[in-house]
Amino acid sequence: MKNKASLSILSAMMIFGTIGIFRRYIPFPSSVIAFSRGAIGFAVLLVFLFVTKKGFSMEKIGKSFLPLCVSGALMGFNWILLFEAYNFTSVAAATLCYYMAPVFVIIASPLLFGEKLGTRKIFCVIGAVIGMIFVSGAAERGFGGISEIKGIFLGLGAAVLYASVVVMNKKTAEVPSFEKTVVQLGSSAAVILPYILLTEDISSLELTAKTVLLLLIVGIVHTGIAYVLYFGSIGKLSAQKAAIFSYVDPVSAIIFSAVFLDEKLSISGVAGAILILGCAFLIEKEKTK
Numbered sequence: 001m002k003n004k005a006s007l008s009i010l011s012a013m014m015i016f017g018t019i020g021i022f023r024r025y026i027p028f029p030s031s032v033i034a035f036s037r038g039a040i041g042f043a044v045l046l047v048f049l050f051v052t053k054k055g056f057s058m059e060k061i062g063k064s065f066l067p068l069c070v071s072g073a074l075m076g077f078n079w080i081l082l083f084e085a086y087n088f089t090s091v092a093a094a095t096l097c098y099y100m101a102p103v104f105v106i107i108a109s110p111l112l113f114g115e116k117l118g119t120r121k122i123f124c125v126i127g128a129v130i131g132m133i134f135v136s137g138a139a140e141r142g143f144g145g146i147s148e149i150k151g152i153f154l155g156l157g158a159a160v161l162y163a164s165v166v167v168m169n170k171k172t173a174e175v176p177s178f179e180k181t182v183v184q185l186g187s188s189a190a191v192i193l194p195y196i197l198l199t200e201d202i203s204s205l206e207l208t209a210k211t212v213l214l215l216l217i218v219g220i221v222h223t224g225i226a227y228v229l230y231f232g233s234i235g236k237l238s239a240q241k242a243a244i245f246s247y248v249d250p251v252s253a254i255i256f257s258a259v260f261l262d263e264k265l266s267i268s269g270v271a272g273a274i275l276i277l278g279c280a281f282l283i284e285k286e287k288t289k
Helices: 002-016 019-024 030-051 058-088 091-098 101-113 119-136 146-170 177-199 209-234 239-246 248-260 267-288
Strands: none
Touching (some): 019 091, 019 248, 030 058, 058 091, 091 119, 091 248, 091 267, 101 267, 119 146, 119 267
């Protein structure tokens, strides 16, 4: 059973690691891709719940419905920033920026949860920030390249929003994972839709068979199927093992972007990646204790 759960969560993480590559080949605004991901993923999870006869219970959601809708909206805009980051910097750099989220949660934890920042956490935060400087390329060429820097800040913005989702999920821990995710995906699509209507010229978007296929893959595979694999196995593994598996996502993103997009990290970028992922892992390891 545990081997099957490990394989499922490993598969989910590797699927997540390829989303940046697919985004590169979709010629649509990031908001449209994020809306498609939320709407299609919402539909896939609902179908899964009813086919497996698990159903969808509003009673389990209860008073957490509004916070879940807010966190879903944050999730949607977090996707927009991340997808936009892929347009300005490498998939590897954007993904590593995104993995600063645990660091942002730690920084906010004294104010939000009254937790103390121990020496280990402080060193992890400092190490992750130094790693971020290496990944951005500032250590080698300074803060030149406006496009690259914009991508880095978009990735960090996505990390801040994802950290907010993590914090809000802590406050709705009593809601089952599938019900929680269905509400979040549905609300992300519902909030992004009016944003698209206000900011994008829908009539100028040209739907081709290739674009529709890629959007369906992002919605069905990268969201619906990946979330089913992830949430269906996460409860069957120890917290520490699940935390270790979660780092397959950024590592696979770095490898896939190097293979399929010819985006290779410099030596300082590799050092930065090790610092960020190492510090984030140490933070997760301390939390699981």
